[in-house]
Amino acid sequence: MEKVRNPVVAGTFYPSNPEKLKNLLKSFFGDSFKVNTEKLIPPMGAIVPHAGYIYSGETAAKAYKKVFEKGIAKRVFLLGPNHTGLGSKISVFTSGSWKTPLGTINVDGKTAGKILKELDIYNDESAHSREHSLEVQLPFLQYAIGNDFEIVPICMMDQSLETSKNLGEILADIIEEGDLIIASSDMNHYESHEKTLLKDEKVIETLKNMNLQEMYDTIRRYNISMCGYGPVAALLSIGFTDIEIIDHTTSGLISGDYEAVVGYLSAIVSNLQK
Numbered sequence: 001m002e003k004v005r006n007p008v009v010a011g012t013f014y015p016s017n018p019e020k021l022k023n024l025l026k027s028f029f030g031d032s033f034k035v036n037t038e039k040l041i042p043p044m045g046a047i048v049p050h051a052g053y054i055y056s057g058e059t060a061a062k063a064y065k066k067v068f069e070k071g072i073a074k075r076v077f078l079l080g081p082n083h084t085g086l087g088s089k090i091s092v093f094t095s096g097s098w099k100t101p102l103g104t105i106n107v108d109g110k111t112a113g114k115i116l117k118e119l120d121i122y123n124d125e126s127a128h129s130r131e132h133s134l135e136v137q138l139p140f141l142q143y144a145i146g147n148d149f150e151i152v153p154i155c156m157m158d159q160s161l162e163t164s165k166n167l168g169e170i171l172a173d174i175i176e177e178g179d180l181i182i183a184s185s186d187m188n189h190y191e192s193h194e195k196t197l198l199k200d201e202k203v204i205e206t207l208k209n210m211n212l213q214e215m216y217d218t219i220r221r222y223n224i225s226m227c228g229y230g231p232v233a234a235l236l237s238i239g240f241t242d243i244e245i246i247d248h249t250t251s252g253l254i255s256g257d258y259e260a261v262v263g264y265l266s267a268i269v270s271n272l273q274k
Contacts, residue, residue, distance in 0.1 A: 003096030080133030087127025159230025168237025185228025187263030
């Protein structure tokens with residue numbers, strides 16, 4: 001029997017009703033959004049948030065719009081942090097499909113298996129059972145390009161620089177035309193709007209410099225609670241040389257609570273050098 005990963009945050013992070021979900025996504029993408037129906041050549045990457053859509057959906061959609069105005073992805077690598085503590089230090093979902101209210105997307109089992117073999121680690125897929133950071137990306141993809149693409153979901157509990165760079169280097173040998181790599185991360189958590197923007201900007205400067213060691217040092221030095229720095233480091237280890245910061249905001253702009261916010265960033269990376 002085929003393995004199916006059912007949605008676990010539909011109805012909380014985003015609407016479980018397909019029409020309501022489509023309408024919400026349409027409000028994010030806008031009436032003028034048009035997909036370039038050519039294949040995405042060369043490959044690209046994006047950094048996007050993973051909070052409830054009411055808070056971070058518009059920020060995420062801005063990155064997806066930029067990508068899909070350039071072409072359609074046929075395979076999407078989803079890199080996200082492990083919030084639950086379940087599973088192995090890196091967990092690769094190796095077969096089957098993922099469901100959302102907008103339909104079913106197949107996993108590229110052959111590629112997932114190849115990555116797992118290269119990582120040479122014990123794999124426990126329970127990391128994906130309750131994790132939201134990858135699931136919430138799927139409706140954006142489905143709204144823009146339908147369900148005719150495959151995914152490779154990778155959940156990272158071990159976000160050390162060494163592990164992240166190793167994953168990025170493995171992906172660099174696999175990436176080809178038509179691929180999109182998503183690094184899912186929120187930025188600083190539960191401090192004031194002003195402090196969060198300042199802390200986030202320190203990280204953003206290191207991203208602009210493509211300096212991973214500086215990013216890790218900055219996160220430690222300033223106690224920045226960015227949750228997906230490992231996925232971002234893996235993305236930037238693949239070989240992209242250009243980064244464009246698309247949007248940077250906080251939950252306070254929506255909630256009106258400026259004392260305890262979460263920061264959200266969207267960016268795209270391009271110009272892959274292999």
